[in-house]
Amino acid sequence: MDWKLGILSELLSLSSLTTLEVVLPPVDSLVTSKLFDKLERFKISIGWKEHIYNWELEAYGNYLRVHDLDARSLVSTGITLLLKKTKTFELKMKNLTEPLNVLDTECCFANLKSLALEECESLEYLIDMTLVKPTPHSSVFPVLDRLVVFGGSRLKEIFHGELPMGSLKKLREMDLQCLPSLTYIIWKTESHSECLRNILGLIEVLKIKNCPSLEEIVALEGARHQEEEATKEINFQRLTELTLADLPSFTGISKNIYKKELERLPDVISLYPNVLTVEHSNVSIQHLFDTKVQFPVLQRLKIEGMDNLKGIWNSELSPDSFCELKFLIVNRCNKLLHLVPTHMQNRLQKMEFICASHCSSLEEIFDFRRSPSHISQPGQGMQRSKIIDFKQSCQAFQNLTDISLWECNSVRIVLSPSISEGLVKLKSTKDTAVPED
Known part of the structure; x- marks a missing residue:
């Protein structure tokens, strides 16, 4: 469509539409338009030049994708109002620096079920709770089912700060690719350990690829918390598909847990070279999965580009792990x-x-x-496995x-x-x- 013929101006002047399916150019007038104010059902693409391959999909409902707009256009505009009703959101914006919870401080995407970010190169945190004061009943992505992040050279953390209770309580799938600054995926803190443990129990599909600085999936914060959590198991209760690819710095699901194991068992065999001390430097066989991680329903396991890996499974795994593989x-x-x-x-x-x-x-x-x-x-309660x-x-x-x-x-x-x-x-x-x- 040739938007230069005045059709765009006429469309943007409409303020009573309740249903809209349209591909729009990235123009400044979108920010002040009343076009989005009363929309209830919509499929909208702004500035995206590539083909909308999933335009016909109805899996989540209201669909919005944004490309090439000025980052300020997402704050306190008609697009911001649209985000509150969006269920599928795809964002491709290289100059975006503000975390997403700053864009929607009131309800933090209460209706969003699918989120995909591509090439948001200036973004350091997807969510940063240190920048906003949560309301008593606030939560972050309470019904989000699917999270995809592809490309982001400055992204340090997915979630920074204390997530409110009720956050991410529906998250089923995470797909993270090409994030060179990311060092871990999820963290456990003393005040919200139970909340984040529940998140781990919900994820069904986890794909992590081309993250050269990634060391672990679950990080433990605080010395006392590390001491306590190191004795507990991390249970991916519903995880059925796991992909780990091209992670040269990867040390394991949680390196603090295995550091504790190494302190108790100097000759334990493990894939954690970054936490080995001098006396452990002769460890020659390494394993990706160890005693403190459970995968009771995992069905698909894909491992690629892991040149520091000599073995996949430790001999002292949890009894229920990998039985469904x-x-x-x-x-x-x-x-x-x-x-x-x-x-x-x-x-x-x-x-x-x-x-x-x-x-x-x-x-x-x-x-x-x-x-x-x-x-x-001797005296450490471990027995040699029988042949x-x-x-x-x-x-x-x-x-x-x-x-x-x-x-x-x-x-x-x-x-x-x-x-x-x-x-x-x-x-x-x-x-x-x-x-x-």
Whole structure:
């Protein structure tokens, strides 16, 4: 549409519309227009040049996306009023510096269910509670279901300051990508530990990619709080899908928890090089998941670009963790030696699909020839895991249908005859660039 013919001025003069579906250019007159004042149902795109690929989706309702407007246009304008009614909000604004709770101080997006930020390069905090005084019944994103943040070179924290009770109580999905300054995702403080523990229990899908400074997912604040929380488990009660990709500084779900474990167990094996002291520098086998983290319903696990990873699972996991896992995908983990160690065989009875690609050090898919590499210290209550009978271990993968290997040049045996006998549902085995003996 050619907005230069006066059609735009005529449209912006309409003040009684209740329903509107339109793509608008990023012009200053939008800020003072009364067009948005009485809207109840809308799909509006402002300044976005790319195709609106989900324009027809009705999953959340009222839809607004904003691109290339001056950041001040979102404060105390007709667009601000529109935000209070928006359920799906997509924002692409490189000069935005104010956190989103400053834009809507009264109810902080009380109706928003889906939020996506793209290339908001000047934003340091998505929410900053230190800049506003919460009202007695205020909460942040109380019904938000989905949060996507893609690109933001200055973003230091997602949520900064004390979140009010009732915040994020519906959050189901988080997708965070290309955030070079982000060091953690969620934090626990002494006054709001229970609130944030509940948030962890709600998330079903968690994807974290290309965050080179990210060290942990859950950070603990305060010395006393760290001491107390280090003895507790972090339980992702509903998490069914987890993706961790290209996180070179990643130390674990919560590095303070594992630092406490290292203090009690000097020879414990873990993926936490940043918290190891000199006496722990000889640790040679590392694990992504350890004793204090639970994943009782996780079904899909994807790990990519983790070159400091030598093992996925510790031998002393919570009994309920990973029992529902169906899909395991590992890519570009060049120090990983094995995918499925002996002590995991009883947990993975529902596994259906295994794929490994470009893992140059990978030797085996199933490691049933050795006991777990765990050294116990006298008087510390830890016991060496028993070696599981080899014939019994084969029965753990009766639901496995597909195994794929791509460019894993150190693998010598894909499946031994003994293991193959137990894979009664196996339909496909692919191996590309795996050398023959």
